[in-house]
Amino acid sequence: MMFSVAITCASRGILLRDWLVEKLRPTRHPELPEVLLSRHTIVSGESRLDAAFAEPVGRPVESVVLICHGIGETVDGWLPVQRLLAANGAASMVFDYSGYGRSRGRVDAAQFEEDAVAAFHYLHGLAPGSSIAVLGFSMGTGVAAAMIGRVPASRLVLCAGFPSFQTAACSIFIPARWAHIVPPIWRAEESMRGCSMPVLVVHGGEDRMFTVRMAEELHAVCGERAELVVVPDVGHNEPFNRPRLAYWGLILDWLADRRPAGIRSE
Numbered sequence: 001m002m003f004s005v006a007i008t009c010a011s012r013g014i015l016l017r018d019w020l021v022e023k024l025r026p027t028r029h030p031e032l033p034e035v036l037l038s039r040h041t042i043v044s045g046e047s048r049l050d051a052a053f054a055e056p057v058g059r060p061v062e063s064v065v066l067i068c069h070g071i072g073e074t075v076d077g078w079l080p081v082q083r084l085l086a087a088n089g090a091a092s093m094v095f096d097y098s099g100y101g102r103s104r105g106r107v108d109a110a111q112f113e114e115d116a117v118a119a120f121h122y123l124h125g126l127a128p129g130s131s132i133a134v135l136g137f138s139m140g141t142g143v144a145a146a147m148i149g150r151v152p153a154s155r156l157v158l159c160a161g162f163p164s165f166q167t168a169a170c171s172i173f174i175p176a177r178w179a180h181i182v183p184p185i186w187r188a189e190e191s192m193r194g195c196s197m198p199v200l201v202v203h204g205g206e207d208r209m210f211t212v213r214m215a216e217e218l219h220a221v222c223g224e225r226a227e228l229v230v231v232p233d234v235g236h237n238e239p240f241n242r243p244r245l246a247y248w249g250l251i252l253d254w255l256a257d258r259r260p261a262g263i264r265s266e
Helices: 002-024 077-089 111-127 141-151 165-172 176-181 213-219 244-253
Strands: 035-046 049-056 063-068 090-095 132-137 154-157 199-204 228-229
Touching: 035 077, 035 111, 049 077, 049 111, 049 228, 063 077, 063 111, 063 141, 063 244, 077 090, 077 228, 077 244, 090 111, 111 132, 132 141, 141 165, 154 244, 165 176, 165 213, 199 213, 199 244, 213 228, 228 244
Parallel strands: 063 090, 063 132, 132 154, 154 199, 199 228
Antiparallel strands: 035 049, 049 090
16 A cells, blocks of 8 residues: 555656656657557556557667666657667567556556566567567666566666665655655565676666665676666656667667677766
């Protein structure tokens, strides 16, 4: 119950804040690249999830990625990112968790993890024979890390993430003295224990919601093959609200194994 209330309140607050920011920002309408976009319904237990799959047009698919989105986001809002990814060779699927957007079901942390597992297997059916990476953004880093050991993913990307849900909640809206009332879920130290796959932790240098220190703590528990990249002059939601290759390009290169390991941008 506490999780549902916290997620609902935080989600609405973040959506309102981002709406106000966008209203005050000068309007620009960049030309969006053409992609092949399809809408899907995924069965996850008793839930029915809304999902969008985007793939390149006129060029080979270099990587396939499942995206676990953040707390104040829905499938429709991720289309600009999916277009950018597809224009640069990556097919992607974004899904809404149970109780989000058009998805039916109950808002629940364990159900979110089940949703991600169901979405992964569904995407595997859309891209048979392909290696599939999982990418979590903000709250989605907790979901992605928690489910990664249950699916045959090739790589894991954690963007704008946190070391635990309690830490994240205290960073956003819960006073530290009340941390005990936050559900002890999505603890990266537990989720990533024994992880042997390549992991990329990406964080904005100007993230005021989750500090770079939180990204460093997350990176420290992600295994020997984990890398940390801090992208200068990027805030928490900027990669989602204003997708640019300065941020997503380094992820695309890493997914396609085009960039050397161990690079940290500051």
